[in-house]
Amino acid sequence: MSTPLDNPYHDIPRRDPGVVMRLARMGASHQGRLSFMRILLRRMKAENWHFDVPLFDIDARGVGRAVYSAHGPERSYSLVLFANDLPPEKRSDRVIATEWDVTFTLFDGIPTADDITRLSQNVPKQEAGRVTQTELSVSRANRSVRLFDHVVDRLAKGQQPDPEKITDVGYLMRTTAVYGSGKLGAADREQIAERPEFSAPFQVEMLSVYLTRAFVLDLVEHLAWLRNPKQAVKLDPDLRRGFGIGNSTGLGMAPFLLNHPSLLNNWICAREEGLARVRSLAVATPEAVAKMRDLTLRAVVNADRWRTDHPVQQTRLATLKADLALLTAHLETADLFQDQPWNRLWLWAESSLGLEGQEQLAALVTEPYGALIDEMAHCMSADEAQTFRIDGAMPLAQVTQLIEQIYGWALDIDWAARDAQARVWYTSQEKLEPRLGERFDEPVAAYEQPLSPGRDVARAYKDLQTVDAGPVAEFLLCHPEHRHVIRRLQIVARCPYAEIHDNTISSDMMPIDLLRLKLSFFGAGHFDPRSDRWLRITMFGNAPFPHELANADPDSWSYPPLSDVPG
Amino acid sequence: MNWSLNELDAMARKAARGAGYSWGLAEEAGRATRWLAAAGLPGPMCLAQLLAAVDGADFKDFTPAVSAGRCTADSGALCPLLTGVALCDGALDYSPMQGLTLSNLSAPLLLLPFVAQTFGIQASGTQSSGVPTSERVRLRWAEVQIILAHGAVYLDGVVGDLTCAQAESVTLDPAPAEKSPKGVLLAPQSRAVIDVATRTCLEGFAQRTFAPATEASRLAGAGAGLSDND
Incomplete structure (x- = not known):
């Protein structure tokens, strides 16, 4: 017999990349069923x-x-x-x-x-x-x-x-x-x-x-x-x-997401597909609702145990705790059983919770639905060789149109402003590791890495205004300096979540936002920034040990058990 | 000591950037060098030769142009990276059936990965997606002949010519229909072997992309300064 849970089709679309791929939201990410630690333990157990x-x-x-x-x-x-x-x-x-x-x-x-x-x-x-x-x-x-x-x-x-x-x-x-x-x-x-x-x-x-x-x-x-x-x-x-x-x-890890656009797309797309599937469910079973409520209470314990000295994360943590209190109260009275209950909950959250709470909820609502979600683990890798080749036949009019559609946010930035270009990503001679410098205070601009797609697309867009119609191949023949960003544009045109819709060299950019997104996909928790550019995390906390795995639930460990709540 | 192909790709990319190529072309240099190494060919050595030859040049002078089936550049010499991407992108006025002659091509072996990409052939001997083709192409210079056919690479020639610094005339044309093309069928490799001189050269170019460290950048650039003995 078919149930709504078996139906892989859904009517609620995935969230818009313009909403999801902002640094502030990426910096509020939480681990979930598709986190890589959990994929590993599920496989080893199975x-x-x-x-x-x-x-x-x-x-x-x-x-x-x-x-x-x-x-x-x-x-x-x-x-x-x-x-x-x-x-x-x-x-x-x-x-x-x-x-x-x-x-x-x-x-x-x-x-x-x-x-x-x-x-x-x-x-x-x-x-x-x-x-x-x-x-x-x-x-x-x-x-x-x-x-x-x-x-x-x-x-x-x-x-x-x-x-x-x-x-x-x-x-x-x-x-x-x-x-x-x-x-x-x-x-x-x-x-x-x-x-x-x-x-x-x-x-x-x-x-x-x-x-x-x-x-x-x-x-x-x-x-x-x-x-x-x-x-x-x-x-x-x-x-x-x-x-x-x-x-x-x-910072060694920070450029990774910019350097692997199609891989980033596949991670985010799997997560967003999961959320869309759950939001599309017509009804929820009492078991699923009970599990969601239980995990929300455990998420409260998790937040209570989260320690950080960094002012930015302290503020975010306070937001998360306040959001979880609102969510817990809402779950006590809300009808979670019918009429697309998870979608109604989601829409409530969008208007009631901050980014920390929304992203926590995005992880929590998918927890009861392993049968809908876990198969997406197979879609999270990327063969980057397949997206490397530039389609030289693409007409310049299409290139321009794609830039306007996807990078409107970048065209709106005044790149001549100091704050917009304040930072430089470079590699240090000493340890061959990525670092972040101040463009106007340090002699590092000559060593800049191509980690500012927004600015680079805006530069290409400007040069595109000066050429006649034709294929992009001819433009690249005269403008090899735009080659990396045209390649990127064509990848992003196919992979909607491949691009970060924010300025990655602005004066107020925080690399820890990039780090948190990546680490939450690993399955890490308790993000503890030590500055705006490095942080500490905990991995596999509460997980069963190898000798316990055969008799343990490979997923239930990701929030602390309620029985451990101190007196 | 052998290298992982990812290490080679990264080093080649940085070296090309250090020699003055744009980031997009440097990425192509990394992929091309890796492709050659994965086919068991001396890609790293050819890249080192090329970078030494073009160092300090104005790359605009290397822009390839085709007239009457002959490809040339203002500088007098063709760059295999700029020519290769132009071929692959479809920027050259060239018909695969009629073929192309390239004049004074530096490090001609470096053109091969781009020809393979144009015709959809990976170093592993499998056909890549994108450009399905049953065409057989041939690349020839001096005593070297390389045939790409049936998704595989066949090499016939003299080692010295294979790695020559410049070939006066390189032809790219359809290969004759033979059951088994002449030459050695190249076997895919999972590691790259790089001689010391090549490595020193490529690392020297790559070094130019690294900013000299200062005490301020050591602390601020990575954001440290707190004790870690906790």
Whole structure:
């Protein structure tokens, strides 16, 4: 029998790119069913992946090596790690660091002793080392000294750590970079993209981080036991699950969304399709409504546990809490069962909630509908080679028309104004990492990266006014300086969510908005900006550990359980 | 030491930009170099040669133009990147059936990826979407003949000519209908091998795209300054 839930067709359209692709809204994104961590755990659970630890050789100072393996239906992968005893003054989240508490690589298969020896000579050096195509990622992590020592001390004395302290930090170690896709000599994404387990984006990186979290929790228990074998205890399983793995992310990640337009489109399009499908449902079942209400209450707990010192995020967090209070009250009385209930709820939210609350709701309403949503995980990758070639036959009149349709917002900006062009994206010689400079105060304009599509389209538009009709190929022959942006225009014409509809070099642009969108697609939470251009997050908080996955719900962990609400 | 193709693509893109090409052309240089390496051909070496040759030139003088089946540029030499994208975009007055002669083409091997793209052939030997074609094309210069047919690449020739700095005359025309084209069928490669001199050259050009660091940019540019030992 067919039910409305089976119907993939819908009458509510996806949200307009002009609404969705604004930096302020991107900076209010939340994780959801299509976040890459959740795609990974759902797959590993469905396929009965199993996990083991073929090597764990760590001394009382925390120095040594270990291997954590994950076995899927066809292939195995191993996190190979090298642990260090880092002096406090060397502990830096910055890319300029040269040593870390632990360094990692995800190995394709099960490493031999020779592999481990080779990796031990390279992985601890990170950017200064080289890996090969049997390695899929390279990463590193540092201890959160606030929490790490406390947990080891308590466990060694036979006590559990202070839950309040766990909430304050959220993790025992923080990764500071996770490199994949050919970086430092690792395998290209193209080499593994055909494997079903890696067809969704960033599955290598998510698997690496998932196994890293498992190791870190094993490590504190191991160090406590080495310190005091007679008294030491293991972590209480519920308390243990509360630990995520931290990540510190900066400008290195920010240009990614601008550099991968068709990929960005596919992420957003999948998410928006999900929201449109749910909004289009004619009715909702009592089970779906109950789940949505329960998760909303858990989202309140999640917001209460979110810690940040940054004024911008503090304001946003206050908005989110106020929005969640309004939503909770509204859900108590609203009819959520019939007459397109989720669409009515959505329209109420658009006029009643701020951006944080709206985007939180966009994630929450899709939670009860795995059968409608989860299949979209297959649509989130992109073969960028397929969109690279320019259609040279496109008439200039069409080019002009497309610019006016898609980039009207950019044509409206006065690019001669200082504030409109205040920033320059450039790459530093020192670490070969993206940075953001002040165009009128620093000598960096000559090194500008092409990360301002709005301005560049406006420049091309101006030159288009000076030429006669003809194909764009002829225009490009005389104006090769517009080639990158004409390519981009043609991609965006096919992929409506490929472009950010905002000025990415203005004086008030905040890179953390770009970072938050990307990290929410990873599945991260508790965004904690440390400035306008880097932030810390927590990943896999409350998730089942590898040894628990077989008996756990792979989706229910993304909001904290209600039973944990402190007194 | 071998390289991932993504690493090569990124380095080639930066190097081309460092030598003065626009960002859009630099992207093409990255893709083209990667395509050649993925076909097992010395793309990185040819790019290094090209960049050394055009460094400091006015790129406007390299704009290709076709007259009576012959492609030339004001500078006297043709750039394979500018000529390649013009071919691929359809900006050149050229009919695939009649063919084209290119005069004084620098680093001629770099034209191959653009010919392949024009005819819808990927380095992996599969046909890419976009331009389905059953056509067989041939690219020839000196003692080199490369045939693109059946979605595959066949190479016949002399190594020295393959990587020559400039070819006086390059012809692009329909390949004769043969069951198995003459030459070696190129096998797809997943890694790039780059010799030290080539790497040094490309990295030198890429360096020009990086801004020298100052203490202020170290802190402000990345937004740090707080302690991380927490």
